[in-house]
Amino acid sequence: MEITAKKGIKFIISELKPRGELFTPFNIITIPIIALGLIIVAYRFVNGLGSVTNQSQIFAWGLWKGFNVVTGVAFAAGAYIVTFMVYVLRIKKYHSIVKATVLNGFLSYVFYAGALILDLGRPWNIINPIIGNSFGFNSVLFLVAWHFMLYIIAQFVEFSPTIAEWLERKKAKKFLQSLTLGAVVFGITLSLLHQSGLGALFMMAKSKIHPLWYSEFLPILFLASSVPAGLSMVILEGTISRRVFKDLYPKHSSKHLYEEIVFGLAKGAALSLFIYYFFKAIIFIHGRHWSHITDMWGVWYFIEVFGFVLLPCIMYANGYKNRSIGLIRLASLITIVGIMLNRLNISVISFYWNNPNHYYPSWQEYIVALMVISIQIWVFRWVVTRMPVFKESHH
Amino acid sequence: MNRRKFFKLAGISAAGLTEKLITSADAAGIPSTKQFIGVLNDTTKCIGCRNCEKACSEVNGMQVPDIENDNALEKERVTDEKQLSVVNKYKTDKGTVYIKRQCMHCWQPACAAACLTNALHKTEEGPIIWRSDKCMGCRYCMVSCPFDIPKFEYQSWNPRILKCDMCWKRIQQGAIPACVEACPSEALMFGLKKDLMEIARTRIYKHPKDYVSHVYGEYEVGGASWLYLSSVPFEQLGFRTDLGNTPYPEYTKEFLYAVPAIILILPPLLYGLHHITEPEDSEKK
Ligand code: SF4
Ligand code: SF4
Numbered sequence: 001m002e003i004t005a006k007k008g009i010k011f012i013i014s015e016l017k018p019r020g021e022l023f024t025p026f027n028i029i030t031i032p033i034i035a036l037g038l039i040i041v042a043y044r045f046v047n048g049l050g051s052v053t054n055q056s057q058i059f060a061w062g063l064w065k066g067f068n069v070v071t072g073v074a075f076a077a078g079a080y081i082v083t084f085m086v087y088v089l090r091i092k093k094y095h096s097i098v099k100a101t102v103l104n105g106f107l108s109y110v111f112y113a114g115a116l117i118l119d120l121g122r123p124w125n126i127i128n129p130i131i132g133n134s135f136g137f138n139s140v141l142f143l144v145a146w147h148f149m150l151y152i153i154a155q156f157v158e159f160s161p162t163i164a165e166w167l168e169r170k171k172a173k174k175f176l177q178s179l180t181l182g183a184v185v186f187g188i189t190l191s192l193l194h195q196s197g198l199g200a201l202f203m204m205a206k207s208k209i210h211p212l213w214y215s216e217f218l219p220i221l222f223l224a225s226s227v228p229a230g231l232s233m234v235i236l237e238g239t240i241s242r243r244v245f246k247d248l249y250p251k252h253s254s255k256h257l258y259e260e261i262v263f264g265l266a267k268g269a270a271l272s273l274f275i276y277y278f279f280k281a282i283i284f285i286h287g288r289h290w291s292h293i294t295d296m297w298g299v300w301y302f303i304e305v306f307g308f309v310l311l312p313c314i315m316y317a318n319g320y321k322n323r324s325i326g327l328i329r330l331a332s333l334i335t336i337v338g339i340m341l342n343r344l345n346i347s348v349i350s351f352y353w354n355n356p357n358h359y360y361p362s363w364q365e366y367i368v369a370l371m372v373i374s375i376q377i378w379v380f381r382w383v384v385t386r387m388p389v390f391k392e393s394h395h
Numbered sequence: 396m397n398r399r400k401f402f403k404l405a406g407i408s409a410a411g412l413t414e415k416l417i418t419s420a421d422a423a424g425i426p427s428t429k430q431f432i433g434v435l436n437d438t439t440k441c442i443g444c445r446n447c448e449k450a451c452s453e454v455n456g457m458q459v460p461d462i463e464n465d466n467a468l469e470k471e472r473v474t475d476e477k478q479l480s481v482v483n484k485y486k487t488d489k490g491t492v493y494i495k496r497q498c499m500h501c502w503q504p505a506c507a508a509a510c511l512t513n514a515l516h517k518t519e520e521g522p523i524i525w526r527s528d529k530c531m532g533c534r535y536c537m538v539s540c541p542f543d544i545p546k547f548e549y550q551s552w553n554p555r556i557l558k559c560d561m562c563w564k565r566i567q568q569g570a571i572p573a574c575v576e577a578c579p580s581e582a583l584m585f586g587l588k589k590d591l592m593e594i595a596r597t598r599i600y601k602h603p604k605d606y607v608s609h610v611y612g613e614y615e616v617g618g619a620s621w622l623y624l625s626s627v628p629f630e631q632l633g634f635r636t637d638l639g640n641t642p643y644p645e646y647t648k649e650f651l652y653a654v655p656a657i658i659l660i661l662p663p664l665l666y667g668l669h670h671i672t673e674p675e676d677s678e679k680k
Contacts, residue, residue, distance in 0.1 A: 060538050090669070090672040122553070138507075138508045142512075188665060200650040203647045204505045205538050207635065219650050
C-alpha cells in the first residue's frame with residue numbers, strides 16, 4: 001500500500017514537471033498574465049470587488065460574468081453536440097474528435113464556474129444553495145448553477161476512460177466506459193437547459209436591455225446560437241491543436257478523414273446559423289423593432305446580425321459546397337466573434353444603454369478574464385501531452 | 396380585520412384590485428394568511444425636510460446626513476450602500492414636489508425571485524428582507540430589480556446587500572418604520588396595504604384637483620407595498636412608468652416551468668434515438 005502511495009506521489013510530481021520548451025511565445029505571453037491575474041485576484045479578496053473592477057451599483061455584472069461565464073459556456077457547447085452525434089446518433093465519423101471536445105468542454109465549465117466564484121461577493125456562502133439549506137427554486141441562477149455542477153460531473157465521467165487508459169487501468173476503463181452513454185444523455189439534457197437558462201437569466205432585466213436585444217425568446221436564441229458557437233469552437237480548436245500538437249496525433253491519422261469531419265461540422269454550422277438567423281429575423285419583425293433601428297444601436301445590431309450571423313452562415317455553406325477548408329476556418333472565427341458580440345451586447349454593452357453612465361471593464365478585469373482562459377489552455381495542454389486524447393482508442 | 400370586512404373592502408375597491416392581488420400572491424406561493432402591510436407616501440404633504448432620511452440612517456447604523464446644511468436636495472440622488480432612503484426635489488408646474496425613494500417592497504419581488512439562496516426573502520407581512528448568512532453576493536438581485544434598489548458594498552471583503560427592509564425588526568417589535576415615525580407632516584402613513592389603498596382612493600376621489608388619478612405602486616410590476624400619491628404625473632418625478640404591470644417573476648416562470656418537463660422527456664427520447672441508430676450487426680461486438 002505504502003509503496004503504491006509513494007509511487008503515486010512520485011508519478012504525480014514527475015507529471016507536474018513541464019515537458020517541452022519553456023520559452024515558447026505562448027508561455028511568454030501567458031505567464032505574466034497569469035501571475036498578474038493571481039495578484040489581482042488576491043487583492044480583490046482583501047479589498048473588495050470595487051478595488052479592481054469597474055462594476056457598480058447599476059452595472060452589477062461586468063466582464064467576468066458577461067464574458068467568462070455567459071460567453072464561455074456557449075463555446076463549450078461543442079461537447080454536447082459532438083457527444084450527441086457520436087453516442088446517440090452513432091455517427092462514427094466524429095469519433096476521433098470526441099475526446100478532445102469533451103475535455104475542452106469539461107475544462108471550460110470548470111474554469112467558468114471558477115470565474116463565477118471569483119465574482120461572488122460572499123463566496124463562502126456558495127455552500128447554501130449546494131447543501132440545500134437554502135434552495136431558491138424560483139431562481140434561474142439557481143438552476144444554472146446546479147446544472148453547471150452536474151454537467152461538470154457528467155463530463156468528467158465522459159472523459160474518465162481516457163484518464164484510466166493513461167493510468168493503464170484496463171478494468172477501470174471498461175467500467176467507466178459503461179457509464180458513458182448515461183452521462184452523455186444526462187449531459188445533453190443539462191446542456192439544453194442551462195444553455196437556454198443563460199438567456200433566461202436576463203429575462204428580468206427587461207427594462208435594462210436594449211429592446212433590439214431583449215426578447216422573451218432569449219432562452220431559445222441562446223440555445224439556438226450555442227450550436228454554431230460550439231461547432232465553430234470545435235473547428236477552431238481542431239485547427240490549432242493539429243498544428244500545435246502535431247506530434248501527438250497518430251502517424252497514420254489521415255488528413256482526408258479529418259477534413260471530412262470539418263466539412264460535416266461546417267454543414268451543421270451553416271444550418272444552425274441559418275436557423276438562428278431565422279429566429280432573430282422573426283423576433284425582429286414580430287417585435288416591430290423598426291423604430292429602434294434609426295440610431296447607432298440599430299447599426300450595431302445590423303452589424304451583428306448580418307456581419308456575424310448571416311455572413312459566416314453563407315461562408316460555411318460555400319466552404320462546404322466548394323470544399324474549402326480555409327473559408328470554413330475563417331467562418332468559424334467570425335462566428336466566434338459574433339457570438340461573443342451577441343452575449344456581450346446583452347449582458348454588458350447594451351445594458352442600460354439609456355443611462356448616462358456606462359460600464360467599461362477595468363484593465364484588471366481584462367487581465368483576470370485572460371488569466372482564466374490562459375490557465376485553461378495550460379491545463380488543456382498538460383492533459384493532451386500526457387493522456388491519449390488525440391489517439392483513437394480501440395476497445 | 397375579519398374575513399367579511401375584508402371581502403366587503405374587496406368589493407368596494409375598483410377594478411377588482413384585491414382579487415387580482417390575492418391571485419398573484421397565490422401565484423408567488425406566499426401564504427395569504429396575513430395581510431400585507433405598506434406605507435402610503437402622499438407627496439402633496441411632503442415638505443422636503445428629510446427627517447425620514449435622518450431617521451433611516453440612524454436606525455440602520457449608517458452615517459447620518461446633515462440635513463440642515465448639506466444641500467443634498469440640489470442634485471437628484473439615488474439610494475446607495477450608505478443611505479437606503481433619499482428625498483429628491485422636482486420643480487413642476489404645480490410647484491416643488493419632494494419624492495422619497497426607497498425599496499418598493501414589491502408584491503412579487505424580482506429580487507427575491509432572482510436570489511438563488513433565498514437570502515432576499517419576502518416575509519408573510521410583505522417587507523422584503525436580506526439575510527446575511529445566506530447571501531453569496533452574486534448580485535443577480537441587482538440585475539433583476541426594476542428599480543435598482545439592492546446595493547452592494549463593493550469596497551468590502553465581506554460585502555453586504557443593502558436595501559430598505561421597512562424596518563422589519565421594529566415592525567416585529569410592534570413599532571412602525573422609523574421614517575414614518577419621523578415624518579412631521581403626515582406625508583408617510585403606515586398600515587395594511589388595502590386600508591392604505593382605500594385612503595389613497597378616497598383622497599383622489601375627494602380632491603380630484605390635487606391629485607393625478609394614479610396610485611404609483613398599486614399595479615406597477617404587479618403591485619408594491621409602497622404607494623405614492625402625487626399632484627403631477629409620475630414620469631415628471633423620476634418614476635419609471637414604462638415597467639408594465641406584469642409581476643417580474645412571471646418573465647422567468649415559463650422557462651422554469653418547462654424545466655421539469657424537459658428533464659422527463661428528453662432522456663428517454665435520447666435513449667430511444669440511441670436504439671434506433673443501432674447497427675444491425677451490433678451483436679458481434
Ligand atoms: S423594489 Fe426591487 S429590491 Fe425592492 S422588493 Fe421590488 S424588486 Fe426587490
Ligand atoms: S447577491 Fe445575495 S441577495 Fe442578491 S441574489 Fe445573490 S445571493 Fe441573493
